[in-house]
Amino acid sequence: MSNVLIIDDDQQMCTMLCDLVHHMDHEAAYAQTLAEGLRLALSGGFDVVFLDVRMPDGNGLEAMKEILEIDFPPEIIVMTGMGDSDGAERAIRNGAWDYIQKPLSPKKIIQPLDRVLQYRDNIRTAARPARTLKRAGIVGNSHQVQECLDTVAKASQSLSNVLITGETGTGKELFARAIHANSGRSRHRFVVVDCAALPETLVESALFGHEKGSFTGADKAAEGLVGLANGGTLFLDEVGEMNLNLQKAFLRVLQERRYRPVGSKKEVESDFRLVAATNRKLSDMVRQGLFREDLLYRLNAVSLTLPPLRERLEDLPGLVKQLSAKVYGALGIKPKGVSQDFIAALGSYHWPGNVRELVNTLESSISDAYYEPELFSKHLPEQIRITMARSSVAETFGDPGEEKEVVSVAAPADLPSEPKPAADAEVVSDLPLPTYKAYRESVLNKAEKTYLQELMKVTRGSIKDACAISGLGRTRLYTLLKKHSVDRMGWGVNA
Numbered sequence: 001m002s003n004v005l006i007i008d009d010d011q012q013m014c015t016m017l018c019d020l021v022h023h024m025d026h027e028a029a030y031a032q033t034l035a036e037g038l039r040l041a042l043s044g045g046f047d048v049v050f051l052d053v054r055m056p057d058g059n060g061l062e063a064m065k066e067i068l069e070i071d072f073p074p075e076i077i078v079m080t081g082m083g084d085s086d087g088a089e090r091a092i093r094n095g096a097w098d099y100i101q102k103p104l105s106p107k108k109i110i111q112p113l114d115r116v117l118q119y120r121d122n123i124r125t126a127a128r129p130a131r132t133l134k135r136a137g138i139v140g141n142s143h144q145v146q147e148c149l150d151t152v153a154k155a156s157q158s159l160s161n162v163l164i165t166g167e168t169g170t171g172k173e174l175f176a177r178a179i180h181a182n183s184g185r186s187r188h189r190f191v192v193v194d195c196a197a198l199p200e201t202l203v204e205s206a207l208f209g210h211e212k213g214s215f216t217g218a219d220k221a222a223e224g225l226v227g228l229a230n231g232g233t234l235f236l237d238e239v240g241e242m243n244l245n246l247q248k249a250f251l252r253v254l255q256e257r258r259y260r261p262v263g264s265k266k267e268v269e270s271d272f273r274l275v276a277a278t279n280r281k282l283s284d285m286v287r288q289g290l291f292r293e294d295l296l297y298r299l300n301a302v303s304l305t306l307p308p309l310r311e312r313l314e315d316l317p318g319l320v321k322q323l324s325a326k327v328y329g330a331l332g333i334k335p336k337g338v339s340q341d342f343i344a345a346l347g348s349y350h351w352p353g354n355v356r357e358l359v360n361t362l363e364s365s366i367s368d369a370y371y372e373p374e375l376f377s378k379h380l381p382e383q384i385r386i387t388m389a390r391s392s393v394a395e396t397f398g399d400p401g402e403e404k405e406v407v408s409v410a411a412p413a414d415l416p417s418e419p420k421p422a423a424d425a426e427v428v429s430d431l432p433l434p435t436y437k438a439y440r441e442s443v444l445n446k447a448e449k450t451y452l453q454e455l456m457k458v459t460r461g462s463i464k465d466a467c468a469i470s471g472l473g474r475t476r477l478y479t480l481l482k483k484h485s486v487d488r489m490g491w492g493v494n495a
């Protein structure tokens with residue numbers, strides 16, 4: 001996969017070229033001013049730049065020298081006006097790979113792009129030293145995870161905006177952190193903006209900061225999240241929850257990397273790298289008029305789609321091993337064995353809440369097996385066991401002609417797979433009683449989750465009704481739903 005930058009002031013041209021590049025399975029970003037195009041190109045990581053000659057803020061040919069001076073510069077394909085033979089000659093003299101004459105057609109673009117990318121592939125494999133990627137806590141060796149890690153490696157070497165999509169709990173924030181940790185910005189901040197939890201009345205001040213006295217309660221000036229991300233990475237989580245006004249304001253910040261704090265007369269700059277994440281289908285939201293198409297194009301220069309856990313069950317043993325080690329550490333207890341029965345049961349569940357649900361499941365199973373040396377399927381939370389039982393009954397009595405894919409999942413090699421012959425009484429006396437805090441937390445967690453599931457069932461996922469019944473504020477409710485992987489979409493609500 002390669003990265004292509006389009007510098008052209010014509011919005012339609014940019015989206016047409018981006019679509020074409022995406023269609024060829026490469027990533028594309030665009031800029032509509034020369035200044036922004038230069039900034040992106042100089043940040044590195046692009047293989048090809050399509051450069052228009054006539055830009056509103058200068059002549060494209062004059063920017064070529066600067067672009068070609070960076071380490072491992074991209075190849076430049078100049079787009080000249082009809083019959084501009086001087087422009088074509090200057091382009092080649094200045095070091096362009098090729099030039100194409102407008103008006104453009106897909107054929108005119110695909111051929112030179114294919115050739116230049118083939119050339120780049122050759123020199124990349126010959127010249128680039130392999131880099132070791134910091135996994136930053138990402139567990140999994142399935143080919144799906146490997147492909148995602150390849151994209152992380154690529155994205156961390158460029159400044160392009162990245163859009164991470166995937167179901168809830170698939171690790172979007174974890175992968176965003178990995179991009180930051182592997183980038184040249186890792187010594188600066190990674191700032192998280194949870195767009196679902198931004199309080200509507202204070203959204204501008206939270207993002208852009210404010211001057212002293214700019215509103216009641218602003219007794220001192222404060223920097224916003226965008227300013228805090230200067231030099232680092234800004235992570236827009238749940239970007240699909242941004243309202244249209246905020247989308248408009250944010251688009252401008254993305255284009256100019258400048259913004260005005262509330263109550264201030266001056267604009268300030270912030271040089272941040274943007275990573276956004278969502279579990280919603282933004283292209284559908286664009287069609288429904290709920291998300292700006294131009295913002296989607298900006299966000300989606302590099303796209304990373306995380307696979308649901310049910311599609312990479314071979315990662316389960318590794319995940320169980322690493323995630324449960326954290327639980328044992330937090331509880332201060334000895335690691336337990338993991339039976340084949342436990343792993344096989346995990347493998348037969350569909351994991352709507354993905355890895356977050358697995359983390360919660362392990363915490364709950366370990367608490368349940370507190371005095372026992374090994375985890376079995378009977379230690380799984382009741383809700384999961386009921387779902388598994390229902391689906392196995394449905395399979396038994398379902399369509400006999402329907403073939404079901406059988407997934408077998410092996411237990412981790414270094415975890416004992418057979419129960420140890422130990423008398424229960426001996427085991428009980430060996431293990432310490434949990435601390436009051438740990439015990440209380442595990443009970444409270446279970447109670448909170450049950451309540452939220454009931455709440456979503458009763459209100460059919462309506463946040464408004466759920467707030468009215470529970471007395472919780474929207475922000476708190478969203479935070480709790482996320483914490484317990486309770487998906488409001490599962491209860492009949494419209495997306």
Ligand SMILES: Nc1ncnc2c1ncn2[C@@H]1O[C@H](COP(=O)(O)OP(=O)(O)OP(=O)(O)O)[C@@H](O)[C@H]1O
Pocket residue numbers: 137138139140166167168169170171172173174175237277278279355356359482
């Ligand atoms: N591949 C993985 N390896 C290890 N832990 C993971 C992996 N994927 C997710 N996790 C863990 O699962 C939990 C949820 O991850 P994260 O918050 O990144 O998901 P998300 O996709 O951003 O969720 P949401 O859409 O609900 O915000 C975290 O505890 C994270 O550490």
